[in-house]
Amino acid sequence: MKLKIKIEPGNSISITAIEAALCRLQCGQFLCPEEQQVRLYINKHFGSEKRKCKSGKMAEWLIKIRTIVFDEYIGNLIANGDINGVLNLGAGLDFRFLRLKLPDAFKWIECDNGEIVTIKRDILNNIQYFSNYILYDMDITNLAKIEKIANDLSKKSKWLVLTEGLLCYFSEDQVTTLARFLSRLEAICYWAFDLNSPWAVSNMNARQKTKFNRNSFSVKFAPEKGNLFFADPPWKILQSTNMASYAKSKGFPIPQPWSILLKLSKRQIQDEFEKACSITLMKKVT
Numbered sequence: 001m002k003l004k005i006k007i008e009p010g011n012s013i014s015i016t017a018i019e020a021a022l023c024r025l026q027c028g029q030f031l032c033p034e035e036q037q038v039r040l041y042i043n044k045h046f047g048s049e050k051r052k053c054k055s056g057k058m059a060e061w062l063i064k065i066r067t068i069v070f071d072e073y074i075g076n077l078i079a080n081g082d083i084n085g086v087l088n089l090g091a092g093l094d095f096r097f098l099r100l101k102l103p104d105a106f107k108w109i110e111c112d113n114g115e116i117v118t119i120k121r122d123i124l125n126n127i128q129y130f131s132n133y134i135l136y137d138m139d140i141t142n143l144a145k146i147e148k149i150a151n152d153l154s155k156k157s158k159w160l161v162l163t164e165g166l167l168c169y170f171s172e173d174q175v176t177t178l179a180r181f182l183s184r185l186e187a188i189c190y191w192a193f194d195l196n197s198p199w200a201v202s203n204m205n206a207r208q209k210t211k212f213n214r215n216s217f218s219v220k221f222a223p224e225k226g227n228l229f230f231a232d233p234p235w236k237i238l239q240s241t242n243m244a245s246y247a248k249s250k251g252f253p254i255p256q257p258w259s260i261l262l263k264l265s266k267r268q269i270q271d272e273f274e275k276a277c278s279i280t281l282m283k284k285v286t
């Protein structure tokens, strides 16, 4: 079977979803058996992209930690009965709705662009999944479309919005607009996202230029004040996890040669690395 679309790594943001999925496949025991289908599919259709991706051990490590922390946040919200639905914006090729144990009536809605939605539907053709799942092909910056989806949700339901690996591609103005927009949607009660520091973003962009020769999109959003950028009412920070500290506490060592390079670097670089990436869970307080 031939895939109808061809993703050019330099030109399409969709390649970030494939890179993230390839990195996530290193999560080993944290993945569910169905996710092996994703591995097979990506290897079959994106073998050449895989070689071009070269995300590297550090990206694999970061996405592994990111995935586990997001899974924990969502798992806890579900276990406590705090949410009965997830709206995953920029869902990419993540299959968390298969990985997590979702209650029967739980609803899961995802949005991404046409290229990724085509691939995801193709993968899902071979997988049994639960019926309360909907996947939309749309431009997330078109907030009117999100509003339409949200207006169809029961006002009494309690939803979590996920923007994993997405905000970094937005400008500060776009993120501010999104935060205000989500705060107006009645059914949306929680929002989880990851954030990179300005130091991390400048390193990521330098790496993208040299390693991937990518010019058409770059990583942008990295507020100086970190997640306090979002601290205005009605949003309240409920939980924040520093990825480096989390990895240390759970025994996920920084991969080589980065661990050695870090040990040899100046204190300032070590400090910047420690605060480079974090994951935040916010609650809407009304």
Ligand SMILES: C[S@@+](CC[C@H](N)C(=O)[O-])C[C@H]1O[C@@H](n2cnc3c(N)ncnc32)[C@H](O)[C@@H]1O
Pocket (backbone or CB within 6 Å): 013, 014, 016, 017, 020, 021, 089, 090, 091, 092, 093, 094, 111, 112, 113, 116, 138, 139, 140, 141, 163, 164, 165, 166, 169
């Ligand atoms: C880095 S990937 C993260 C994917 C997924 N959340 C994960 O963690 O594996 C970013 C995703 O956002 C999607 N994306 C970025 N901007 C978008 C937009 N304006 N409209 C729709 N999707 C968008 C990309 O197609 C991609 O799937």
